[in-house]
Amino acid sequence: MFALVDVNNFYASCERLFEPRLEGVAVVVLSNNDGCIIARSQEAKDLGIPMGEPVHKVKDVLRRERVRVYSSNYALYGDLSGRVVSVLKRFTPYLEVYSIDESFLDLGGFTDPAAHSHDIKDTVLRWTGLPVSVGVGATKTLAKAANRIAKKDPALGGVFIMPDDPDEVLGNLNTDAIWGIGRRLAARLDRIGITTALDLKNADSKFIRARFSVVVERTVLELRGTPCLALEMTVPAQKGIMVSRGFSRRVTDYRDIEAAVATYASRAAEKLRRQGLSTNKMTISLRTSPFSPAPERYANAAGFVFPEATSDTTHMIKAARHCLKKIYKPGLPYQKAGVFLDALEDTRRIQRGLFPPPGVDPDKSRALMKAVDRINADWGRNTVRFAVTGMQRSWAMKQNRKSPCYTTRWQDLKQVGG
DNA sequence: TCTGGGGTCCTAGGACCC
DNA sequence: TCTGGGGTCCTAGGACCC
Secondary structure: OEEEEEEOOHHHHHHHHOOHHHOOOOEEEEOHHHOEEEEEOHHHHHOOOOOOOEHHHOHHHHHHOOOEEEEOOHHHHHHHHHHHHHHHOOOOOOEEEEEOOEEEEEOOOOOOHHHHHHHHHHHHHHHHOOOEEEEEEOOHHHHHHHHHHHHHOHHHOOEEEOOOOOHHHHHOOEHHHOOOOOHHHHHHHHHOOOOEHHHHHHOOHHHHHHHOOHHHHHHHHHHOOOOOOOOOOOOOOOOOEEEEEEEEEEEOOHHHHHHHHHHHHHHHHHHHHHOOEEEEEEEEEEEEOOOOOHHHOOEEEEEEEEEEEEOOHHHHHHHHHHHHHHHOOOOOOEEEEEEEEEEEEEHHHOOOOOOOOOOOOHHHHHHHHHHHHHHHHHHOOOOOOOHHHOOOOOOOOOOOOEOOOOOOOHHHHHHHHO
16 A cells, blocks of 8 residues: 655745745746746646746736746755655655655555545644645555545545545546656557546556557556555665756857856766766767757757766866867857766776776875865855856856745845844 | 756667677 | 578667656
């Protein structure tokens, strides 16, 4: 028996937590660069503001309805997410943190899942101030579906237990509402007459596997109550690291893009070291806006394989500049660049080459990076950084409406007190 | 004018091996 | 006209998730 606990309108609820006057008011949170709507309070949903909508398309509604608009504040959301998880862990150690606002709990052994779910919901609200919904089912997929129903119907009080015979419930659910079935699969299923979750549950699983994939076959079995997806309590090692960001304005100048790419590479290297990992391969990507007219539309990527796995920012920046030279075309209005690190491995178990790369002293490199990380941890990000990452940084992303980091920065807390 | 940033897994196909 | 059979590994691309 699985429960899925999910914070309602997570980012919007986080903003509201420290601004009680936002209670009952429409709130939206924006993506990076203040580009799209990525979270909405119930009031904002009721105004018909769609998820993922570009802000400029709903500017009028936002102004007319006096919607409160926030840039995203991931330091705040990440911290509050951790608080919710720590409350959930008091109910069971068998817990999987699935995303920033969702956890699966194993409710096996509890005799009254409904009472238990209400207890979880009430406790999280009391202790963190955040409203959650709880869905319970025999498999993760059914728990997900139950959670969705709990959210949709206010009469349920935030909790829904999937009945032993779920056919009636599943008959009212479209396939694209099922976890793992996105827009494209839903369209393909629709073409062969499978439109509801119940249709999918009753489909021939071998046929589904042949026609689609093993992933969809598993969804069929999960809908039937046969668990194919286990609770993953230990966090598996990360396989790739990505740092990519749109610019605040269109950028053409090579030096600016080089500074951006070097900045992203530095950030990626920091993430890598924090997890004790090293990378064997880097890919740099660069593009103009996909919405721009054809002659300006351009996207390209170049990769670099390191002679030996590394987590040294110096090596990253060097490789990044090397790749950028290959894909940069002068004169174009660039919109976004990114750094991907691939083929990660545990730094303690790096496969050394027979002939070490010239000019690289692993001991010195490690000592330098350690010093850099410590200075930046104590004195704030970017206290020491590489000159090539730029001084003016006029390309850096827009975040004009960010709330204070109430829970992670003393300075910001004082600001609230006046 | 303005359109996010991360991740995962699976499959197909190519290169290569004996 | 005929052109083996069995593998592995890697990569690119497509689908999904939040």
